[in-house]
Every structure is written in C-alpha cells, then in structure tokens.
Amino acid sequence: MDGESADPPEPARPAAGRVREQDEVQEAELAELQATETRGARPLGGDTGGMFRSLRNHNYRLYVSGSVISNVGTWMQRTAQDWLVLELTHGSSAALGVTTALQFLPIGLFGLWGGVLADRYSKRPLLMVAQSLMGVLSLTLGLLTVTGHAQVWHVYVMAFLLGTVSCVEVPTRQSFVVEMVGRADLSNAIALNSSTFNLARVVGPAVAGVLIYAMGGTGPIFLLNAASFAAVIAGLSVMRTSELRTPERVARAKGQLREGLRYVWRRPELLMPILLVAFVAMFATSFTMSIAVMAKQVFGQGASSFGVASSAFAIGALGGALLAARRGRPDRRFLIGGAIAFGFAEIAAGLAPGYLPFLFLLVPAGIAMITTNTTANSTVQLAASPEMRGRVMGIYVLVFTGGAPIGAPLIGWIGELAGPRLGMVICGVMCLVGIGLAMLLTRFAAGRTQGAVVRGVVASPGGAR
Numbered sequence: 266m267d268g269e270s271a272d273p274p275e276p277a278r279p280a281a282g283r284v285r286e287q288d289e290v291q292e293a294e295l296a297e298l299q300a301t302e303t304r305g306a307r308p309l310g311g312d313t314g315g316m317f318r319s320l321r322n323h324n325y326r327l328y329v330s331g332s333v334i335s336n337v338g339t340w341m342q343r344t345a346q347d348w349l350v351l352e353l354t355h356g357s358s359a360a361l362g363v364t365t366a367l368q369f370l371p372i373g374l375f376g377l378w379g380g381v382l383a384d385r386y387s388k389r390p391l392l393m394v395a396q397s398l399m400g401v402l403s404l405t406l407g408l409l410t411v412t413g414h415a416q417v418w419h420v421y422v423m424a425f426l427l428g429t430v431s432c433v434e435v436p437t438r439q440s441f442v443v444e445m446v447g448r449a450d451l452s453n454a455i456a457l458n459s460s461t462f463n464l465a466r467v468v469g470p471a472v473a474g475v476l477i478y479a480m481g482g483t484g485p486i487f488l489l490n491a492a493s494f495a496a497v498i499a500g501l502s503v504m505r506t507s508e509l510r511t512p513e514r515v516a517r518a519k520g521q522l523r524e525g526l527r528y529v530w531r532r533p534e535l536l537m538p539i540l541l542v543a544f545v546a547m548f549a550t551s552f553t554m555s556i557a558v559m560a561k562q563v564f565g566q567g568a569s570s571f572g573v574a575s576s577a578f579a580i581g582a583l584g585g586a587l588l589a590a591r592r593g594r595p596d597r598r599f600l601i602g603g604a605i606a607f608g609f610a611e612i613a614a615g616l617a618p619g620y621l622p623f624l625f626l627l628v629p630a631g632i633a634m635i636t637t638n639t640t641a642n643s644t645v646q647l648a649a650s651p652e653m654r655g656r657v658m659g660i661y662v663l664v665f666t667g668g669a670p671i672g673a674p675l676i677g678w679i680g681e682l683a684g685p686r687l688g689m690v691i692c693g694v695m696c697l698v699g700i701g702l703a704m705l706l707t708r709f710a711a712g713r714t715q716g717a718v719v720r721g722v723v724a725s726p727g728g729a730r
Contacts, residue, residue, distance in 0.1 A: 316590045319454035324504045325445040331500035333461050335396075338493030340469025340579075341476070342403060344572060345486035346420065347557045348477060349410065353417045358558045358685065360417060362677025364424050365554050371428035372435075372666045379432040380440075380659015381521050384652065388441040389509070393501050395434035400494035402427050407487030415484075435666070436659040443646060443654070444509045452595055452643040459586035459639045463631070466579030474572025512651035525656030530710055534648045535657065537707040538600055538641040543664035544699020545604050545637060547671055548692040552578075552611065552634075555676065555692065556627070558685040564620040577624040581631025586639060588632075595643040601700065603636030608696035615689030638665075 320326050347361060354360040382391070406423045409415040446454045473486050529535045560566040560574045585603075592599075610630035617623035642661070649657040680688035 316453075316587065317457065319446050319450040319457055322446045322450065322508070324508055325442075325454060327500040327504055328445060328497075329457065329461055331497035332458070333465065334496035335493045336462050336465030337469045337472070338403075338490035340465050340575075341473040341486050342490040344470040344473035344575060345477060345483035346406075346424070347554065348473075349415065349483045350417065350420055351557070351561065352483075353415070353420070356561065358554070358562070358680045359674070359677045361554050361557065362674045362680075364420055365677075366671075366674050367421050368424040368428045369666045371425060371432050372663055375429065375432040376436070376663035376666070377522055377525070377656070377659050379434075379662070380436040380525065380656040382433055383437040383440050383655030383659065384521070385655075387511070388437050388444065388655075389501055389504065389506070391437050392434065392441065393498055395430050395437065396494050396497050396501075398430045399427060399434070400491045400498075402430070403487050403494070404491035407484055407491060410482065410484035410487060412484075431666075435662045436655055439642070439658045439662065440646070440654045443651075444511055445504075447510055448647065451646055452592070453590055455643050455646070456586050456590035456592075456639050459635055460583060460590060463579050463582035463586050463635060467576045467583060470572040470575035470579070472572075474570075512654075521656065525653060525660060528653050529657060529660055532648065533707050533711045535645055536710055537597075537703060538644045539661055539664055540703035540706050541600065541604055541700060542637070542641045542661065544703050545607065545696050546665045547699065548676065548695045552630075552689075552692065555615075555680070555685060555689045558680055559614075559623065559689065560620075563685050564623065566620065570620070574624060574627060578627040578631045581628035581633075582635040583631075584628075585632035585635035589636060589639040595640045595647070597644075599636055600640040600644065601704075603633045603640065604700050605697065607633035607637060608693045608700070611693030611696060612690050613693075615686045615693065 320329065346364065350361050350364050351357070402423055406415070406419065409419050442454050442458065443451050476486060476489075477483055529539060556574050556578060560570055564570075566574070589599075607630060610626060610633055614623060614626040614630055617626055645657060645661050646654065676688045676692060679691060
C-alpha cells in the first residue's frame with residue numbers, strides 16, 4: 266500500500282476552503298522568509314524616527330548624498346537633450362518622441378534580463394560599473410555638442426545606449442535600497458528617493474534653462490552631468506559592506522526569467538500595481554515631452570520658461586513624495602486614487618487657457634503621479650521575496666519605462682497632426698482607461714490562478730488509496 270497513511274483519512278473539505286488554507290500557508294511561509302531577511306529590523310511599517318528615519322542608516326546617507334548631486338545633473342541633461350533635439354530639428358515634436366522612445370526601447374527589449382542579473386550578482390559593484398558607463402555617455406554627447414558636431418542621429422544613438430545601460434542599472438538600484446535600510450524602513454526610503462529625485466527635478470530644469478541661455482548652448486550641461494556621476498560612485502565605494510543586508514545570490518540556472526514572470530502572475534498583490542503602472546506609464550512617460558511642446562508651441566515660451574514649467578510639475582512631485590514619506594505601509598487606496606487623479610490633472614493641463622493656469626495644474630499632476638509611483642514601488646518590493654526581488658523589479662521597471670517606445674511616438678504624432686493640447690488630453694484619458702483595465706486583468710488572472718489551484722487540489726490524491 267505505497268504512500269498509505271496509518272491514520273484515518275481526513276474528512277473532505279470544500280474545494281474553496283482548501284484553496285484558502287493553501288493561500289494562508291503560502292502567505293505564512295512568505296512572511297517568515299521576509300522576516301528573516303534583515304538583522305534586527307524594526308516592525309514593518311513602523312514610523313519611529315519620523316519622515317527622515319531611513320537616514321539613520323549610514324550606507325543610505327552616503328547613497329542619498331551622491332544621488333542628490335547626480336539627479337540634479339540628470340535632470341539638467343534631460344532638459345538640455347529635449348532642447349537640443351528641438352533646435353536641431355526646428356521644433357519637431359515627432360523627433361522628440363523618437364528620442365524618448367529610443368531611450369526607453371532597450372528596457373522593453375532587455376529589461377527583464379537586467380532583473381535576472383540583479384538577482385545573480387552583487388548589486389553594489391554592478392551599480393558602480395553602470396554609473397561609470399552612463400557618465401562616459403554624457404561626456405561623449407557633451408564633447409560632440411560643444412565642438413559643434415552634434416547631429417540628431419548622435420542624440421538618438423546616445424539615448425539608445427543610455428537606455429541599454431539602464432536595463433541593468435535601474436532594477437539593480439531599486440532592489441538595492443532594501444539592502445541598505447532593511448524592510449522596516451523600505452517604504453520611507455523609497456519615498457525619500459522620490460523626494461530627492463523630484464527635488465532635483467525642481468532644481469535641474471530651472472538651472473539648465475538658465476545655463477543654456479548663459480552659456481549659449483546645451484553642450485556644457487552634458488559635461489556637468491558627466492561629472493555628477495562621480496558623487497554616486499564615490500558614495501558606493503566607501504559604504505560599510507558589513508552593514509548591508511545582502512541576500513543569498515541566485516545561482517545561474519535555466520528558466521529564471523520565466524520563474525519571475527510566473528511568480529508575479531500568481532500574486533495579485535504584485536500583479537495589480539505592476540499592471541496599473543504599465544498602463545499609466547505608457548502615456549505618463551511622455552508627459553515631460555508634452556510639457557516641452559506645450560511651453561514652446563502653445564504658449565510661445567523660451568528655454569527658461571520651459572524649465573519653470575518642468576519645475577512646477579516637480580514641485581508637486583516633491584510634495585507628493587514627502588507626504589508618502591510620512592506614511593507607513595503602502596495603501597491600495599493611495600495607489601488607485603493617485604492614478605485616477607493624475608489622469609484628470611493631465612486632461613485639465615491640456616485644456617489650460619494660458620501659461621499661468623498651465624503651471625498651476627502641473628502641481629497636482631506631480632503630486633498624483635508620485636503618489637502612484639511611490640505606492641506601487643513600495644507595494645511591489647515589500648510583497649516580493651528576497652531571492653525574487655531583482656526579477657520582480659526588472660518586470661516593474663520594464664512596465665514603468667517600457668511603455669515609452671509606444672506612448673511617446675504616438676503622442677508626438679498626434680501632437681503634430683492635431684496639436685499638443687489634444688495629445689495631452691489623450692494621455693490623460695488613456696491613463697483612466699488603463700486603470701480600469703489593470704483592475705479587470707488582475708481579477709481575471711486571480712480567477713484563473715484560483716481555478717488552477719482548485720483543479721490541482723481536486724485532482725491531487727492527497728494520499729494514495
């Protein structure tokens with residue numbers, strides 16, 4: 266009687282009850298695995314220490330200090346890159362859309378493999394290599410521009426190469442945060458990352474607009490950004506490795522990419538925020554491009570005013586990030602509510618009657634967008650187990666940035682045919698449609714997963730008879 270138990274068989278339970286029991290066991294196992302990830306971590310979601318509690322971690326302080334400088338340089342370059350393309354193409358929004366698409370296209374092609382590498386290799390040296398390569402690309406574009414040799418295809422190539430490096434750098438950087446601060450401070454650290462990023466978004470475009478005018482061109486901006494990468498590399502190089510909460514590295518094996526995709530598909534707490542970000546980001550990524558076109562073509566503003574418009578959006582984003590830093594555990598209501606608010610704010614900005622109302626409407630759009638992004642990021646990282654976090658963040662980054670090759674050219678094309686206003690309004694409408702689709706697809710996937718578990722439980726003998 267192979268496999269037969271000496272104990273009497275357990276009375277049969279309804280299939281739905283068995284599914285719930287199995288789900289509870291899986292959740293308990295995941296909670297136990299995540300609880301052992303950190304050494305001496307405080308209770309998850311605790312708010313002891315206030316808005317800046319993550320800065321108690323020495324390594325995170327080094328990381329943030331370097332990031333502030335580098336992020337300012339990055340936003341200066343983004344502003345300069347958009348302006349350079351508009352100058353070289355005599356104001357073509359389609360060319361601007363192509364540039365944005367090329368920068369994010371590699372994420373769609375190789376982004377998932379970047380997450381696999383983040384799980385497989387040590388994250389700190391991987392980040393140092395990636396940051397160095399990004400600095401070299403900025404230096405090259407700066408030298409081409411300063412010497413007067415820059416052409417549109419140069420910008421296209423540099424944008425594509427920058428996106429290729431980002432395939433590895435972004436998921437590695439995202440999943441490295443928990444190694445610096447632990448799970449107890451993860452939500453706060455992600456919100457503070459967004460705060461520094463959007464503080465740079467306030468300062469960077471404004472400074473870039475002034476420097477473009479003062480220095481007579483965009484070339485020096487690229488050179489300054491190249492130098493700014495040294496701050497991040499220096500911070501990474503002097504971290505205390507003994508204080509990093511480094512998980513076990515995943516050994517090389519077949520099927521790791523498929524394993525990550527199945528892992529996300531079977532967990533609604535991961536799938537819903539990832540799908541929502543996918544639909545919203547497809548059209549929200551082109552929002553910065555739309556700001557540039559609206560400022561130049563609709564309101565007839567120059568480079569400095571374009572920088573002010575970008576900064577107005579970033580002020581809202583900074584405020585949203587600071588509000589997120591005060592909260593504890595991420596909340597689904599903030600995720601969905603922020604996405605809906607962003608869609609409506611984008612529609613309203615597209616219909617703004619003048620430049621000042623346009624600036625005013627960019628502030629709530631920034632608040633809503635960063636609320637959505639930080640909540641989704643925290644939700645995904647907290648729900649992912651340590652050995653899967655790199656691959657999960659690779660998927661998250663793919664959907665967060667990979668929609669740009671579709672959304673940016675489409676909005677650029679619509680902007681040329683029907684005007685920038687209609688392009689921005691369509692972005693907002695599609696964001697609202699995407700929210701509904703994300704919720705429907707998550708419910709569909711959850712139903713199929715539960716159905717598969719039910720069929721598996723019913724088909725399983727539970728003990729040979």
